[in-house]
Amino acid sequence: MSYNINEKGYYGEFGGAYIPEMLYPNVEELRQNYLKIMAEPSFQEEFNALLKDYVGRPSPLYFAKRLSEKYNTKIYLKREDLNHTGAHKINNTIGQILMAKRLGKNRIIAETGAGQHGVATATVCALMGIECIVYMGEIDIARQAPNVARMKMLGATVIPALSGSRTLKDATNEAIRDWINNPVDTHYIIGSVVGPHPYPDMVAKFQAVVSEEIKSQLLEKEGTEDPTYLVACVGGGSNAAGTYYHYLDNEAVNIIAIEAAGHGVDSGESAATSVLGKEGIIHGSKTLLMQTNDGQITEPYSISAGLDYPGVGPMHANLYKTGRAEFIAITDDDAMKAGLDLCKLEGIIPAIESSHALAVFEHKTFKPDDIVVLNLSGRGDKDLQNYIDYFKL
Numbered sequence: 001m002s003y004n005i006n007e008k009g010y011y012g013e014f015g016g017a018y019i020p021e022m023l024y025p026n027v028e029e030l031r032q033n034y035l036k037i038m039a040e041p042s043f044q045e046e047f048n049a050l051l052k053d054y055v056g057r058p059s060p061l062y063f064a065k066r067l068s069e070k071y072n073t074k075i076y077l078k079r080e081d082l083n084h085t086g087a088h089k090i091n092n093t094i095g096q097i098l099m100a101k102r103l104g105k106n107r108i109i110a111e112t113g114a115g116q117h118g119v120a121t122a123t124v125c126a127l128m129g130i131e132c133i134v135y136m137g138e139i140d141i142a143r144q145a146p147n148v149a150r151m152k153m154l155g156a157t158v159i160p161a162l163s164g165s166r167t168l169k170d171a172t173n174e175a176i177r178d179w180i181n182n183p184v185d186t187h188y189i190i191g192s193v194v195g196p197h198p199y200p201d202m203v204a205k206f207q208a209v210v211s212e213e214i215k216s217q218l219l220e221k222e223g224t225e226d227p228t229y230l231v232a233c234v235g236g237g238s239n240a241a242g243t244y245y246h247y248l249d250n251e252a253v254n255i256i257a258i259e260a261a262g263h264g265v266d267s268g269e270s271a272a273t274s275v276l277g278k279e280g281i282i283h284g285s286k287t288l289l290m291q292t293n294d295g296q297i298t299e300p301y302s303i304s305a306g307l308d309y310p311g312v313g314p315m316h317a318n319l320y321k322t323g324r325a326e327f328i329a330i331t332d333d334d335a336m337k338a339g340l341d342l343c344k345l346e347g348i349i350p351a352i353e354s355s356h357a358l359a360v361f362e363h364k365t366f367k368p369d370d371i372v373v374l375n376l377s378g379r380g381d382k383d384l385q386n387y388i389d390y391f392k393l
């Protein structure tokens with residue numbers, strides 16, 4: 001059995017492409033071409049050159065000595081926080097902009113909630129001189145002013161979504177509408193391992209550079225490619241998918257997925273999608289999502305904007321259902337404490353999403369010989385105001 005995608009676009013029973021008929025030509029064009037394009041030597045060459053010189057890869061695998069001493073185990077941090085634009089999201093947007101160019105597209109659309117994916121998309125559009133339109137809920141535009149300013153400075157047009165709750169799902173609806181109306185010249189850059197097939201697989205493959213690097217870096221430092229544990233936080237699931245990718249079918253390596261419990265899994269204010277979720281369809285994919293008994297999608301809550309998504313990618317739904325990965329839900333309070341701990345112990349200010357992953361060490365005891373590789377998905381600059389408000393700094 002494999003935990004990777006099958007030829008029909010499913011991870012176990014999850015995945016597929018559940019889309020309106022009018023979107024079919026767009027998604028089908030991508031599905032028929034993405035693997036072929038990614039396999040072209042010229043694509044690989046351009047992708048790897050940009051990852052190296054523009055993003056700054058490989059990101060270091062850092063042995064966190066003081067953190068390891070505190071928890072009496074061996075902890076390595078994969079430093080995605082050091083990438084250009086401050087997180088792993090750029091790995092995917094670089095890949096997709098190159099894909100769009102090969103497909104002959106000259107216009108990019110994206111949706112964004114907190115604005116991080118919008119910024120990563122606007123960045124690569126500026127890099128390539130391609131028009132960029134980002135849909136964002138009106139409420140989110142007001143809440144995320146610095147990221148809106150960044151997107152504008154990078155030359156993107158930010159269009160407010162004015163319908164519904166005026167947040168991420170409404171922005172997604174607007175982006176889909178745009179794509180239906182512009183099937184020929186436009187590529188839609190999705191920001192995580194979500195959406196209809198082939199998006200989850202394509203995004204996972206662009207992020208897989210993370211585990212590819214972990215293998216060779218760990219071999220050099222520990223004499224083995226295999227850690228005992230891999231740990232990553234899961235919003236939609238892209239940084240986690242990248243961290244796990246080359247280890248999915250290697251069951252000697254234990255996988256831990258960290259979700260956001262918000263105020264507590266049973267508090268009604270949470271984003272612990274796998275534990276709370278039921279099977280359903282969201283953004284064109286069959287997966288686990290938070291919904292009421294009659295199938296209405298529930299509003300998620302987390303202090304971290306990047307983890308506050310009501311679904312989870314189909315790869316992760318399958319990892320949960322099969323038990324291949326252990327899922328742990330971390331509250332706002334525990335995440336914030338773990339984030340501040342990393343600042344004091346290692347001199348690294350993490351993104352609040354990554355702080356959730358770091359809280360694993362208070363929740364699970366590892367052995368002294370265990371090698372734990374934790375993906376530090378992003379840096380905390382964007383979250384400074386949140387840290388200030390929370391700790392009254």
Ligand SMILES: *Cc1c(COP(=O)(O)O)cnc(C)c1O
Nearest residue numbers: 235236237238239306353377378
């Ligand atoms: C967006 C984001 C996440 C969550 O997205 P995934 O697709 O689950 O990786 C996690 N960490 C950071 C720093 C982010 O910006």
